[in-house]
Amino acid sequence: MLLNIENLDVFIGSTQILRNISLGVNEGEIVCLLGRNGAGKSSIIKSIIGLYPSRSGKITFREKDITPLSPRKKVLSGIGYSPEDTRIFTELTVEENINLSTWVRGKGEIFSYEKIFAIFPKIKDFLDRKGLNLSGGEKKMVSIARALALNPSLLLLDEAFEGLAPLVVNHFMEALRQIRKLGVTILLGESNVRIVSQITERTYIIERGEIIFEGHPREILENERLLKLVGK
Amino acid sequence: MWVIYTLNGLYFAALLFLISLGLNIILGVMGILNLAHGSLYAIGAFIAAWVIIAIGMKVPPFFLYVTLLSGLVLAGIVGFLMEKSLIRFMYKRTLEYQLLLTFGVLMLLEDVIKMIWGGQAYYASAPFDLLGKVDIGGHVYPTYFLFVMAIALIAGLFIWLFMSKTKLGIMLRAISLDREMATGLGLDINRLSTFAFVLGSGLAGLAGALVVPTTPALLGFGHEPLILGFIVVVVGGLGSLKGALVGSLLVGFTRSFGIAIFPEIELPLLFLIAGIILVVKPEGLFGR
Numbered sequence: 001m002l003l004n005i006e007n008l009d010v011f012i013g014s015t016q017i018l019r020n021i022s023l024g025v026n027e028g029e030i031v032c033l034l035g036r037n038g039a040g041k042s043s044i045i046k047s048i049i050g051l052y053p054s055r056s057g058k059i060t061f062r063e064k065d066i067t068p069l070s071p072r073k074k075v076l077s078g079i080g081y082s083p084e085d086t087r088i089f090t091e092l093t094v095e096e097n098i099n100l101s102t103w104v105r106g107k108g109e110i111f112s113y114e115k116i117f118a119i120f121p122k123i124k125d126f127l128d129r130k131g132l133n134l135s136g137g138e139k140k141m142v143s144i145a146r147a148l149a150l151n152p153s154l155l156l157l158d159e160a161f162e163g164l165a166p167l168v169v170n171h172f173m174e175a176l177r178q179i180r181k182l183g184v185t186i187l188l189g190e191s192n193v194r195i196v197s198q199i200t201e202r203t204y205i206i207e208r209g210e211i212i213f214e215g216h217p218r219e220i221l222e223n224e225r226l227l228k229l230v231g232k
Numbered sequence: 233m234w235v236i237y238t239l240n241g242l243y244f245a246a247l248l249f250l251i252s253l254g255l256n257i258i259l260g261v262m263g264i265l266n267l268a269h270g271s272l273y274a275i276g277a278f279i280a281a282w283v284i285i286a287i288g289m290k291v292p293p294f295f296l297y298v299t300l301l302s303g304l305v306l307a308g309i310v311g312f313l314m315e316k317s318l319i320r321f322m323y324k325r326t327l328e329y330q331l332l333l334t335f336g337v338l339m340l341l342e343d344v345i346k347m348i349w350g351g352q353a354y355y356a357s358a359p360f361d362l363l364g365k366v367d368i369g370g371h372v373y374p375t376y377f378l379f380v381m382a383i384a385l386i387a388g389l390f391i392w393l394f395m396s397k398t399k400l401g402i403m404l405r406a407i408s409l410d411r412e413m414a415t416g417l418g419l420d421i422n423r424l425s426t427f428a429f430v431l432g433s434g435l436a437g438l439a440g441a442l443v444v445p446t447t448p449a450l451l452g453f454g455h456e457p458l459i460l461g462f463i464v465v466v467v468g469g470l471g472s473l474k475g476a477l478v479g480s481l482l483v484g485f486t487r488s489f490g491i492a493i494f495p496e497i498e499l500p501l502l503f504l505i506a507g508i509i510l511v512v513k514p515e516g517l518f519g520r
């Protein structure tokens with residue numbers, strides 16, 4: 001298993017935001033964390049990358065305990081992160097945003113611009129534009145490209161489809177399939193079960209900081225109670 | 233006399249630009265409100281005065297000006313030690329902790345200055361005297377003030393080029409724009425923060441060293457520049473080089489013309505300007 005989380009508890013101050021989270025991601029999979037806004041998807045992703053420290057539990061990546069590691073060490077071990085609201089550095093150009101990742105990688109093997117352009121050809125047209133002047137869809141592309149430039153074996157993608165037009169959603173799904181073909185495993189945080197059902201084989205439902213379901217997204221679509229729970 | 237007031241305004245602005253640039257880098261990149269910034273300025277002034285007095289006229293004049301860099305170097309070293317030993321534990325703390333800690337460091341550095349250089353004034357006018365005076369439109373003006381303006385201009389250009397063209401500068405800007413995302417992207421936040429603090433401290437020390445040939449270094453030397461530096465940051469806005477420049481010019485000219493026209497309210501006027509900007513445009517003229 002590429003990523004394994006066992007009994008993870010996370011607190012912000014005195015408030016527990018994640019309870020006893022256990023999940024696994026196999027190499028080459030696209031696995032989804034499904035849930036409504038505020039259910040805890042982003043918190044799980046932030047805990048994996050190290051932005052939210054855990055109080056108890058264990059995160060292993062490639063059989064190595066990475067729980068206490070800093071975000072930098074986690075990134076260098078092969079985890080890339082594209083957050084919910086893209087978090088593009090608005091005053092830097094698209095090229096500078098992506099270059100930051102290649103500089104972090106240093107002398108390690110890089111995910112080249114050629115590969116990025118093969119997945120998102122449009123980026124080529126606005127490489128010198130500042131993050132401030134990008135549309136929502138363009139920001140999403142850059143955010144994923146920036147995470148890919150870290151050359152990760154596991155890509156953490158939070159709400160990659162949020163706010164996108166249906167046509168663009170299809171384009172992004174195709175992009176994720178291409179990324180997977182390049183050998184990158186994806187853990188996706190998503191709130192739309194219809195999208196999830198088209199791209200993943202395994203889904204976890206998160207509700208109030210707990211995992212309440214694990215299975216194929218088809219099972220969710222066929223289960224009224226689960227459908228009601230995820231809100232779509 | 234207006235020519236002289238204008239030039240004096242530019243001179244004040246040049247010094248404030250160096251101080252506020254350092255303050256701005258530290259506040260922008262690290263989110264640390266450093267109350268000890270004025271003490272780093274004072275350290276720069278004392279070491280430069282001490283070196284200039286020690287070497288006297290034994291070296292060619294050019295080296296006398298190179299010794300002013302001692303302020304930058306020593307303040308940078310002190311900044312490095314401060315960041316490594318104390319400041320780095322404050323990144324995740326609230327503002328009150330930062331203020332308490334940096335105020336404590338301010339008091340500590342004042343005592344260290346007193347312990348090393350004693351309570352007397354250090355005056356080292358050689359770099360000022362050597363440059364003499366120039367005639368500008370029929371007015372005699374110290375050449376040294378023009379030298380300070382040139383150094384501030386060079387430092388500003390250097391910082392602009394550094395921040396916009398180098399890997400290190402772009403990484404610092406990324407941290408300043410979104411520290412959490414920069415962390416999640418794997419930037420080496422600790423090393424970059426140390427570098428930003430050293431750079432900001434060095435600029436404060438350089439400003440102090442540039443002042444000491446015109447004004448004796450005394451205990452409490454850094455208090456007023458600290459306050460004025462904060463006014464510049466409030467006026468110009470956080471994280472903006474343009475803001476630091478415009479804020480420095482505004483404060484510098486207000487000070488210069490204020491001293492000439494209404495000296496009684498020169499300092500309150502600066503606070504009034506800062507207050508108005510805080511109400512009308514809380515992020516400052518060019519802040520984010």
